[in-house]
Amino acid sequence: RRPRLFIIIIIIIIIIIIIIITPKVMTPHVSLSFLITAPLSVCLDATETVFVQLFGFTSEVNVYVFLKTSMAPDQRELSKDSLRLNSQNNFQGVAKIRVRKIIKLDLKNKDLNHVILHVQSEGINRHLSIPVSRSNGFLFIQTDKPLYTPHQKVRVRAFSMNQELRPANRSVFLTFKVSVMGPKCIFDVNNGIPSMQNPFTIPIKPKLGIWTIEASYVDDFTTKAKTDFEVKEYVLPSFSILMNPQTNYISHSQFSQFNFKISGRYLHGAPVAEGEVLTCLGRPPAHTGLVSFSQLSPTGELDVSVNMQEVLQKHDGPRDLDSLVGSYLYVAVLLQEDTGGITQEAEFATVKFVRSPYRLSLISTPPFIKPGLPYNIQVSAVDSDLSMFSTRRRASWCHCQQISQRFSLVALFESADPSLPAQSQASLTLEAVAYHSPNQRYLYINTPLYGYSLKVGQYANIQVFTAAPSFLNIKTFVSSVDGTQNLNFLVTSAMVPSIRLLVYYILHGEGTAELVADSVWMDIKDKCVNGLQTTVAFQQRPYKPKENIQLDVRTNQGSIVALSAVDSAVFTLRPNYRDPVSTVLRHIELSDLGCGGGGGKDGADVFRLAGLTFMTNANAQPASSGTFSIQASQSSACVTGDMFNNGGLFDTSGQLSVSESLPDSLTTWVVKTVSMSPEGMCVADPVEVSVNLPLSVDVPLPYQVVRGEQLELKGSVYNQTRTEHTIDPSCRSSNSVEFHIVA
The missing domain is CATH 2.60.40.1930 (Macroglobulin (MG2) domain)
Structure with a gap:
């Protein structure tokens, strides 16, 4: 890029x-x-x-x-x-x-x-x-699912792009690693084409836990990528239990009343109506605490409100917020069907105790001021549990009409939440230094306000301010009395995911030439690079097991399309799993040689922070940071599941129809699509396919049993019709297994 x-x-x-x-x-x-x-x-x-x-x-x-x-x-x-x-x-x-x-x-x-x-x-x-x-391009690793049992096969794709974001026809070397065994290497004989061939077989008795896959090129380049998967002895659950807190933190405002919602839902989408719930709240490491018995609503939900002071009374440890800062609330949920025989449990430790519910940070505010020019400061207030890219982000804007002739500026920002004590307010200190110009020449790019993103196909309108001694007659490309210029340019797909706007001029004719400059980083909104588009559609209706489903894939370029699907039950077993395939553009952003939001302490520093070096006779030398470190661009994109067996790989000139038979499972399948064209890589929005039956039976089985072992299996029969039915359950077994059914 x-x-x-x-x-x-x-x-x-x-x-x-x-x-x-x-x-x-x-x-x-x-x-x-x-x-x-x-x-x-x-x-x-x-x-x-x-x-x-x-x-x-x-x-x-x-x-x-x-x-x-x-x-x-x-x-x-x-x-x-x-x-x-x-x-x-x-x-x-x-x-x-x-x-x-x-x-x-x-x-x-x-x-x-x-x-x-x-x-x-x-x-x-x-x-x-x-x-x-020697870092060139980007590698994205894709496994067919994020969770495996011993002796299963791990199928891997490796998407490879060069520095120009075009497909790189390079052989990829895959290395599987786990802490107790040496690395197992696989050579990708497909020369970088994402085909999921040559699967890696997990040993029969492996080390359980997180395994990693590292991808690198066979030679020439140091570009690497890494992803992980988990090896676990598991069976897929019958329904999922979710905890949805009002916030992912507990501060002073939530300490006396913290609200969260518990929901139970079968994997095919129906609610676990009126299920019996046992909830235990505490804090690690004790995990014991307030216990309550409740019942889900007919929609499979339960609203819970707790006083943390009452919860902590059950513990011998700290009982005030200041002593708990940094630790997490522990919630254990046991859910049993109201009329059925299935019981499942889940544990959550995602709600953090924090002193302040906010984090303050600067947005597109270079820490450099220009004497005689305005200076806009944008500060965002983000909930402590959310990232900088969250939609629950508020921004404050401070405009300094004209910076006086000073060498530095110190500004203190604090949140002003009336429900919080002074010690729980978030704070941020900005220390800005003056841009150095021997001839008192300055440029300032007025950055767009927070929430305004440049969009492909639209024109950007950027304001630039200039300042110079009054005895000079300055003429610019646009006539301006007040020293302001409006820059208009068309935002193109080649600018995705971001650009650095650099404005400069060379002053000559006074005996002392000077390079005067300013720059700013700007975000470009689009889903894919190079104007690529990939969408997936299907007929929205109830589906049954083994029924055919047709997926219609559309791209605006001739592409190789990789389709994959996963049983959504897998995500309940890895609740902290985050699919990095949606962050491809973020990983591409790492290739930016620039640093920070823009600006610089002088003209040479502006170029350095914009990722550029230069040669000129305008009395300026490239700024040096002492040592120069080159870091390989590392990225991973793990798409889960199979479509629906070994993952589908199709060649399309723009439109593709894929017909697949749904597996014999009552669940919701998450289907994801990645296209690779001569113009680059594009990831479509995932779609979900629900598979269900009006009458069904579910008997959860253990992961393994021991010969001669006697065990009790409990199951449920589900009738989702409006008609009453009489069910006579029966089962068949091999000669080595004997069943006795108790209705």
Whole structure:
């Protein structure tokens, strides 16, 4: 993604502000300036862009861009491009460079950790050392489900994309790891095509718990991905028990009255009507506490309200909130059918005791101020249990009309919840330093307010403020009396998932040239990269086991489509499992070489924080962070289930109809779809298929039994019709098992 992002910043978005000095202060000669920008690091076997821009030139100039191993006479030329700059292209252009894989031997011997960017033309002869990264592209791992029993087969797909977010035709190496055994490696013979071949068989007596899968390329690249699955001796439950708290935290406001809801629902969707509930509340590690008996409503729900002081009276430990901060409330639920014979239990420890229910954080607020220009501060208040990307997020906006001539700014923000004591209010301190300009020239990009996201296909309207001493006559691309400019540009699919807007100009003609700049990170809303679309639809109606279902998949590109499904009962056994397939764009975002929300302490620092290095004769040198660390982009996408056996893989030119027979199981299937096209990867919204029967029998069986063991099996018969039926249960068994039915 980095090369394309770089083009967006330099070509599409950069607005060049030309400063024209009045004759009274202009020097007799015309200053010739240049600016050459490149990524902070270059990736092995990825096309990188170098932007060259000339100022003050009137005749055509040929510019040559080289990528070399060094500036020594015996140097090796790795890549070369040339540009012809003239008035027709505004003396600006983009050169393409690439570190080819043919130098992999040098990289393996670590002889080439840096390359030299060398730019030559009439009047320009500059070079710059740039680090080389062997991290190229993205790997996404997909298993057929997140939970397995011993001796089951784990089927894995590995989606592979290069740095440009296109399919990477590379062989992938898979490594299965568990703490008590050595790694088991599998070579992906399908050369990166996601086919779920070569399954890994779990041993008969394995180490139970969490196993990990690591994916890496066979050679050349250091890109890695990791995901996990659990090995457990389990049987699928008959119904799910859920706890839905009003908040995932307990603070002063909830300490005297904390409300939550318990619900029971069969896997095919029907409620566990009027089931008997035993609830135990406490705190770890004792786990014992307040016990209550209740009954679910006809809709399978129960509202519970507790006083934490009464709960803690059952314990010998702490009994006030301050002593409990950081620990979790323990809730155990035992649910038994009202008329049936099935009983299940569930445990929850997800509600945290916190001192303040809020977390304050800055949104798109660079910690740099510009004297004489406005400064917008956006602070979000997020519930303590929620992430920064939650919809339950509130924002406050503070506008400083004009920053005075100061070197720093310290601002303190506090929540103002009247129901909380002072010690439970959240606080945040902002320390901003002044942008340094030797000529007192400043730029400031006014960021959009929280909640405003750029959308593909729409125009962005961004306001830019400028400031300079009053004796200068500044003319810009838009006439402005108050020093403000409105930038309008079309948001394209190539900008997903985010861009960095960089605005700069080079000041010349006063004897001291200067690079003046500002930047800001901006979020672009879309589901997939490169304008890709993938949707799944089916006829919404009740389905029966072994009945055929037709799924209609639509894509806007010729794609390989991977369909997979999972029994929703699996998620009740891994309640903390989070499917990372929905965060593909978040993982792609990790490839951004920039840092923070934007801005910088000076012009050079603005470029560094935007992920760029540069060469110029405008009295500026690239900012250095001391040591440069290159981190491999790691991501995982684990799609669960099978469709409905080994996972389906289909080739489609835009529309695909898949007919599958539903398994003989009363449950809800979660179907997920991932498409891989020449333009990249796209994940569709999951769909759910409910399978049920009007009359059914459920007898939960243990995971295993011992020869000669006697055990009692309890089950239930379900009648979901309006007609009364008489049921005569019977069962068949092998010669080694004997059943006695007690109705």
